[in-house]
Structures are given as structure tokens and as C-alpha cells.
């Protein structure tokens with residue numbers, strides 16, 4: 001391999017790593033509740049809360065729940081507005097397990113915003129060793145029940161998410177950093193390649 005092409009390929013991989021880092025750090029989105037090892041009582045209303053970047057352009061998302069050791073997602077709620085930053089989930093006879101987690105995603109195009117820490121759902125008769133935060137009476141409550149069924153639609157669908165001007169949202173802001181970073185990488189790579197070819 002000519003020395004020039006080694007430089008070019010090193011440059012390309014470094015550039016890609018930086019581009020991915022830039023994209024990840026620009027998207028700050030954390031599910032605060034359920035916190036790690038939180039124990040949600042069954043047949044009760046439990047609180048979900050999150051914190052996220054103010055200017056990330058994500059005005060809403062879809063909530064799904066999964067279990068590590070099991071196939072299949074449970075579709076909890078579609079079009080959850082990002083503000084206010086909480087939602088109640090009423091559990092009805094959900095199978096007990098200590099390996100649940102929540103996924104916040106835009107299921108239209110599959111962009112994942114955040115995943116929660118691993119938490120437990122207790123058997124109906126059990127009570128948590130430390131009480132989870134109380135449900136928030138001023139935000140909506142969505143109900144999920146029984147065993148997961150992958151063909152079931154979202155248990156709750158909220159109205160379509162609108163932007164501040166009342167139009168359906170487009171998430172250009174969120175997609176643009178990687179496009180910009182990739183174009184920069186490509187331009188850099190092109191110059192490197194021309195240089196290698198002795199132009």
C-alpha cells in the first residue's frame with residue numbers, strides 16, 4: 001500500500017468516529033424514571049419522566065416497552081408530547097420480571113431517542129422495597145395490560161405532534177449534524193484521494 005492511501009484510510013476512519021461522536025453528544029435525551037432497578041407495582045399507576053436538550057427539535061416520540069430476555073415489543077403510547085416531561089403508565093396484570101426497559105423512538109422512521117435503565121415489574125401480590133415516585137395527576141395516564149402481543153397496535157395514540165407554528169413536525173435539525181459531518185468527511189477524503197493520486 002502506498003503511504004498516501006494509508007493516511008487517507010486512517011483519516012477516513014478517524015473522521016467517521018468523530019462524526020458519530022458529534023451526533024451522539026448533540027442528542028441529549030435521558031429517561032430519568034424508571035431509574036435503574038426501580039420496582040413498579042403491578043395494577044398501579046407508575047411514573048415515567050425524562051430530560052432532554054431544549055433545541056433538539058424532538059417535540060414528541062413513541063413509547064415502547066421491552067424485556068431483555070423476551071422477543072417482542074409492547075407498543076405503549078404513540079405521539080407522546082415531549083412537554084411536560086412526564087407520563088403515567090397504568091399496569092394491568094403485566095407479567096412480573098426484573099429485566100424491563102422503556103424505549104423512546106420515532107417509530108415512523110425508526111430514530112431511537114433514548115432507552116431507560118433496566119427496571120422491574122412486580123407480581124400483583126408484591127410490594128416494592130422502596131416506593132417508586134408517585135404518579136403525576138396533571139399528565140395523561142396510558143394503560144397497558146396482559147402479556148405482550150406484537151400484532152397489537154399502540155395501546156394509546158395521542159394527537160399528531162405539531163411544531164411551535166402548529167405544523168406537523170419535521171425533524172431536519174436532528175438529522176442534519178450527521179449529514180454535515182459526513183459531507184465534511186467526504187470532502188476531506190476527496191482531497192486526500194486527489195493528493196494520493198498526485199494531482
Ligand SMILES: *[C@@H]1O[C@H](CO)[C@@H](O)[C@H](O)[C@H]1NC(C)=O
Pocket residue numbers: 059060061062078079080106107108109160161168169170171
Ligand atoms: C416522527 O417523525 C416524523 C417525521 O419527521 C414527524 O412528522 C412525527 O411527528 C414524528 N413523531 C413524533 C411522535 O414526534
